[in-house]
Amino acid sequence: AQTVTQSQPEMSVQEAETVTLSCTYDTSESDYYLFWYKQPPSRQMILVIRQEAYKQQNATENRFSVNFQKAAKSFSLKISDSQLGDAAMYFCARAGTASKLTFGTGTRLQVTL
Amino acid sequence: EPEVTQTPSHQVTQMGQEVILRCVPISNHLYFYWYRQILGQKVEFLVSFYNNEISEKSEIFDDQFSVERPDGSNFTLKIRSTKLEDSAMYFCASIRHRDFSYEQYFGPGTRLTVT
Numbered sequence: 001a002q003t004v005t006q007s008q009p010e011m012s013v014q015e016a017e018t019v020t021l022s023c024t025y026d027t028s029e030s031d032y033y034l035f036w037y038k039q040p041p042s043r044q045m046i047l048v049i050r051q052e053a054y055k056q057q058n059a060t061e062n063r064f065s066v067n068f069q070k071a072a073k074s075f076s077l078k079i080s081d082s083q084l085g086d087a088a089m090y091f092c093a094r095a096g097t098a099s100k101l102t103f104g105t106g107t108r109l110q111v112t113l
Numbered sequence: 114e115p116e117v118t119q120t121p122s123h124q125v126t127q128m129g130q131e132v133i134l135r136c137v138p139i140s141n142h143l144y145f146y147w148y149r150q151i152l153g154q155k156v157e158f159l160v161s162f163y164n165n166e167i168s169e170k171s172e173i174f175d176d177q178f179s180v181e182r183p184d185g186s187n188f189t190l191k192i193r194s195t196k197l198e199d200s201a202m203y204f205c206a207s208i209r210h211r212d213f214s215y216e217q218y219f220g221p222g223t224r225l226t227v228t
Contacts, residue, residue, distance in 0.1 A: 035217075043202055045156070045219040091156060099144060099208070100169060101217060103156040 002027050004094050006104035013082045014112050020067075021077045021107045023092030032096040034068065034075045039089040039106070048090070051075065079109075087111045115139045117220035119205050125226045126195055134190045134223045136205030145188045146206040146217070147180065149173065156204065162188065195227045 004025045013019035025034070036048040051059045051068050058066050063083075067076045079086055092104040118137045126132050138145050147159040160170040162180055179191045188207075192199055205220040 042221075043150075043224075044221050045204060045206075047216055050216070093156075095217070099217075100146065100158045100161055101148070101156070101206075102158065105155045 002029075002094065002096065002102055004092055004102050004104040006092055006107050008107045009105070010108045010110070012110040012112060013079070013086075015082055015084060017082055018078060018080045019082055019109065021079075021090050021092075021109070023075045023077070023104055025073050025075065025092070025094045025102075025104075027073070027094065027096060029096045032094055034066075035093040035095070035101070036064070036066070036075075036077045037091045037093060037103075038086075039091060041088075045091075049077065082111050084111050084113075117205055117207055117218050119203075119220035119223050121223060122221065123224045123226070125228065128197055128227055129194050132192050132195055132225065134192075134203050134205075134225070136188045136190070136220055137186055138188055138205065138207035139209075139218055140186070142207035142209045142218070144168075144208045144210075145180075145182070147190045148204040148206065148219075150202040150204065150222075151198075152201070159190070159203075192225075195225075197227050200225060200227045 032053045034051045038046045038048050049059050049061045049064050058068050063080045065078045089106045091106045093101045095101050120135045145162045148156050150156045158171050160174045161168045177193050181189050202222045202224050204222045206217050208217045
């Protein structure tokens with residue numbers, strides 16, 4: 001099975017600090033894509049960042065960056081300068097050649113003052 | 114900016130009733146998906162649809178479920194006889210190409226409550 005594992009059900013970070021959310025995955029494919037989605041209380045799924053597996057360079061989007069370790073099948077999300085609006089559920093997801101998304105179980109991020 | 118829309122935002126139905134959830138994907142997108150999220154759980158793939166036919170479905174997508182693109186714009190998910198366990202958030206998504214350099218766009222979801 002092509003699984004995605006998020007081992008941290010909940011994380012907490014102080015405003016302006018940095019937090020890292022972990023994700024590991026299992027795949028037999030060589031060509032695939034990895035994503036982090038944010039789900040606020042509205043339950044809308046919002047794409048935060050994506051990484052193509054064939055690219056060695058880690059993706060970055062403003063305060064969000066990833067640490068992609070292909071050999072270890074690890075894909076962590078780093079949020080710098082955390083803001084109150086970052087509080088949400090964060091889902092790691094993988095898509096292979098079949099293009100459907102396989103999601104992890106999510107990490108609930110709390111941001112405190 | 115183009116977006117995926119879904120109606121209704123919330124549907125309440127009685128067990129055994131049929132429901133149809135509607136989605137309007139982005140107009141030039143070619144691949145369409147339905148996902149389900151039971152409250153407090155992860156998002157699960159239900160079905161993908163391309164060229165007017167199902168390209169892949171999960172084991173959740175049994176004979177009670179069907180999908181249709183009746184008029185070239187709407188993409189519907191029908192549940193023939195709802196069960197309590199069908200209560201969930203249902204998301205529609207679409208992409209333009211199979212190449213995932215293009216983002217999979219999600220709609221806002223339909224919350225289905227079966228009583």
